[in-house]
Amino acid sequence: MDIDFGAIATVAWVGFVAAVGVVLLYTLGLRLLGTGQPTDPGGDHTAYRQETPRSGKTPPAALAGAAACFAVCGAAVLTGIWLTIPQFH
Amino acid sequence: MSHGFRGVFTRRSRSGLGAGLPLSRMDVLVTVVLVIVVALVFDFTNGFHDTANAMATSVATGALQPRTAVLISAVLNVVGAFLSTEVARTVSQGIIREGQDGIHISPTMIFAGLVGAVLWNLATWYFGLPSSSTHALFGGLIGASIIGAGLDSVDWATVVSKVVLPALLSPVIAGLIALVATYLAYALTRNATTHGAATGFRHGQTISASLVSLAHGTNDAQKTMGVITLTLIAANYQPSGSGPALWVVLACGLAIGLGTYMGGWRIMRTVGKRISDVQSPQGFAAETSSAATILVSSHLGFALSTTHVTSGSVIGSGLGKKLADVHWSVVGRIVVAWVVTLPAAAVVGALATAVAATSTIGLVVVAVLALAAGLGFFFLARRRPVTQDDVNEDQPASQPVAA
Numbered sequence: 001m002d003i004d005f006g007a008i009a010t011v012a013w014v015g016f017v018a019a020v021g022v023v024l025l026y027t028l029g030l031r032l033l034g035t036g037q038p039t040d041p042g043g044d045h046t047a048y049r050q051e052t053p054r055s056g057k058t059p060p061a062a063l064a065g066a067a068a069c070f071a072v073c074g075a076a077v078l079t080g081i082w083l084t085i086p087q088f089h
Numbered sequence: 090m091s092h093g094f095r096g097v098f099t100r101r102s103r104s105g106l107g108a109g110l111p112l113s114r115m116d117v118l119v120t121v122v123l124v125i126v127v128a129l130v131f132d133f134t135n136g137f138h139d140t141a142n143a144m145a146t147s148v149a150t151g152a153l154q155p156r157t158a159v160l161i162s163a164v165l166n167v168v169g170a171f172l173s174t175e176v177a178r179t180v181s182q183g184i185i186r187e188g189q190d191g192i193h194i195s196p197t198m199i200f201a202g203l204v205g206a207v208l209w210n211l212a213t214w215y216f217g218l219p220s221s222s223t224h225a226l227f228g229g230l231i232g233a234s235i236i237g238a239g240l241d242s243v244d245w246a247t248v249v250s251k252v253v254l255p256a257l258l259s260p261v262i263a264g265l266i267a268l269v270a271t272y273l274a275y276a277l278t279r280n281a282t283t284h285g286a287a288t289g290f291r292h293g294q295t296i297s298a299s300l301v302s303l304a305h306g307t308n309d310a311q312k313t314m315g316v317i318t319l320t321l322i323a324a325n326y327q328p329s330g331s332g333p334a335l336w337v338v339l340a341c342g343l344a345i346g347l348g349t350y351m352g353g354w355r356i357m358r359t360v361g362k363r364i365s366d367v368q369s370p371q372g373f374a375a376e377t378s379s380a381a382t383i384l385v386s387s388h389l390g391f392a393l394s395t396t397h398v399t400s401g402s403v404i405g406s407g408l409g410k411k412l413a414d415v416h417w418s419v420v421g422r423i424v425v426a427w428v429v430t431l432p433a434a435a436v437v438g439a440l441a442t443a444v445a446a447t448s449t450i451g452l453v454v455v456a457v458l459a460l461a462a463g464l465g466f467f468f469l470a471r472r473r474p475v476t477q478d479d480v481n482e483d484q485p486a487s488q489p490v491a492a
Contacts, residue, residue, distance in 0.1 A: 004391075008255070011386045011393075012262045016269070019381035023270040023374050027277040030289040037284035044281040044368035044410075047151065048288050073293075080300050080380060083388045084307055086173045 022076050029069030035062040116449050117324050120196045123456055124320045127203045129344045130463075132313040134210040135222040136166065136348020139309065141356040142219065142379075142399040143301040146372035146406075148480055149361030152291035152298075155352065155477035161295075162302040163350035169306020170314075170342030196320045197452060198233040201445050203316070204459045205229030205438030209430060211466040217355035217363075217475070218426040221394040226312060227252055228434030235435070236442040251391070256427065259393040260401025263382045267402040270374035271409025281370050290369035297376035302349075304383045305395050310345040314338060354475040359423075360400065362481055365407030365415045375399070375406040397427070 036056040040046040082088050144158040153161070206222070206229035213220040227248075234242040278286040314333040317340075321327040327334065333341075361367055367375070379395075379402045386393045400423060407415040445455040 004250075007389055007391060008258055008262075011382065011389060012266075014385045015262065015378070015382040016266050018385065019266045019374075019378040020270050020273065022381070023377050024273055024277070026289075026293050026373070026377075027274045027370075030286050031277050031283050033289070034278075034284035034286060039279070039282040040284055040287060041282060042287070044275075044287055044290075044370050046281070046287040048291075051285060051288060054284065077296060077300065080384050081303070083384050084169070084172065084300075084303055 018076070022073055025069045026073045029066045029073070032062040032066035032069065033058065035059065117196075119449055120200065120452060121320055121324045121326065123452060124196050124200045124203065125317055125340075127200060127207060127456070127459070128313050128317050128320075129340055131203050131207045131210070131222075131226065132310065132341050132344035133348035133351075134207055134214070135309050135313070136163070136345040137351045137353040138210050138214055138219075138222050138348075138356060139305060139395060140349045140353050141360045142395045143298045143305060143376075145357040145360035145399075146367045146375055146403065147291075147294055147298045148357055149367045150291060150294065150369040150372040152294045152369065152372065155354075155480055158298075159350050159352040159477075161299060163346045165299055165302035166306035166310065166349050167342045167346035169303045169308075170310035170345060171338060172303075173307045173311070195237060195446075196323055197445050198237040198442055199230065199316060199320055200452065201237075201441035201455065202226070202229035202231075202233035202434075202438040204441045204455060205232055205434040205436070208437050208459060208462055208466075209434040211463055212433075213426055213430070214353055214355055215466050215470050216422075216426070217359045218423055219356050219360055219396050219400050220423075220426045220430045221256070221396040222309065223312065223394050223396075224252065224256065224427070224430040225434040226316075228431035229438035231431070232435030232438030232440075233442040236439040237446055252431070255391065255393055256397055259382070259386075259397045260404070263378050263398040263401035264405030264408075266382065267375045267378035267405030268409040270378055271371050271406040274370040274374050275410055278370070281368075287369050290373040294369060294373040294376050297373065297380045300380040301376060301383060301395065301399065304380065304387065306342075306345065308387060308395065310341045313344070314341045317341070352477060352480075354477060354480045355470070358475055358480050358482065359419065360403055363416060363419045364400070364403050364423075367403060367406065368410070371403075371406035371410055374409065375402040378402045378405065 036058045037054055038052045038056060040051055042050055140159055140162050144153070144162050147153045148155050148158050203226070206225040209220070209225045209228070210222055231243050231248065274290065275281060281287055281290070314337050317337050318327065318331075318333045321334075321337075322329050322331070365371070376399075379399045382398050382402075383393060383395060404415055404420060441455045441459070445452040
């Protein structure tokens with residue numbers, strides 16, 4: 001029987017790096033965006049309208065960092081679309 | 090004419106039907122039309138069965154309204170179907186015809202196999218279980234070929250290495266990735282209390298769930314296109330080695346899109362609410378893990394089942410949140426459904442072949458019985474419907490709900 005364990009290991013490894021990397025960067029972006037702002041006490045149950053209004057000051061460096069994080073995530077999504085469409089490669 | 094029916098198809102070589110053997114064009118036409126109809130029905134069930142894969146967590150966390158979620162998923166599935174016909178070419182030129190001297194699979198067997206796949210998809214939908222439509226399709230075709238062409242016609246080593254093993258490994262891989270991702274998402278946002286975190290995760294989740302839908306369209310609609318094209322080639326309506334015709338692409342894309350838009354609310358409720366009550370950081374982590382795993386695997390040339398990957402991710406995201414509970418009894422039922430899918434569809438496919446291969450009348454009998462069974466599941470489901478309005482219900486309603 002011919003089982004390609006190498007390919008399965010590659011999927012696991014590349015998938016891990018890509019998914020955890022994107023989640024890490026996106027979460028970091030959210031964290032930077034929320035720097036200096038009041039917290040949402042509701043945690044993961046917070047609906048959009050329950051959010052505490054932005055009232056504090058977020059340092060410009062944090063905003064720039066957040067933008068950079070989201071930009072990389074956007075690039076990852078474009079890469080995903082590029083991979084999906086065979087006409088591109 | 091009926092005695093020649095099987096003979097012709099089973100004796101055909103790679104080049105198509107054995108021309109010159111006694112067989113009425115009418116019989117071929119009836120078979121081909123039935124295959125196309127049941128293939129499109131399969132595509133439709135595939136759509137509403139698998140909406141849950143991409144959109145269940147988005148609906149559960151409130152990132153998208155149920156109707157919006159299925160609309161986005163439907164559109165992306167149709168777009169995906171048009172983007173690429175590579176998988177369809179592989180199916181019509183490789184997978185099913187694999188074998189030394191051309192596997193002896195006839196349009197009648199394809200028809201019977203599809204009947205097995207459709208009925209199994211409807212059964213698992215009725216019980217709200219996310220099972221792989223691809224496994225159902227393979228199972229139905231395997232059962233049909235065992236009866237129609239003997240045990241030797243199935244390459245069991247390929248079945249284990251290409252179908253069974255990935256099914257065992259993919260939920261574990263996706264689950265582990267989602268577990269780590271979920272843990273990080275919660276840890277970095279201090280349990281999602283960071284300002285705007287919950288909303289931010291919902292936006293992210295919408296995007297990664299859309300990617301899963303797109304990838305689904307480029308994979309699953311293709312399988313039906315491949316099967317229809319294979320049948321048209323086998324019946325000499327289309328030259329050997331050609332790709333799917335435009336009307337086939339159109340019909341398959343629309344069938345899967347329509348099925349997706351119908352929304353398999355029963356399965357969505359299981360995936361989004363009953364495995365684990367998914368919250369937005371978990372939903373984001375789960376969908377991103379699914380999207381990454383599916384995209385990487387199909388890019389490397391072996392497509393994993395979307396169903397197995399997304400279910401694994403949801404379980405992983407349940408484990409990754411501290412103290413979140415995964416309902417293992419629900420997981421157990423899903424795993425049983427996964428194990429049973431291939432053999433169950435195979436049995437139906439085998440029975441359908443046994444009857445359908447006798448004569449054109451047998452073929453019609455199978456079609457009528459399959460229609461009756463399909464309608465049976467539909468009316469059973471109507472007695473206790475799950476709709477877009479109660480898709481997020483965690484537990485069975487304590488009071489009977491009107492209509």
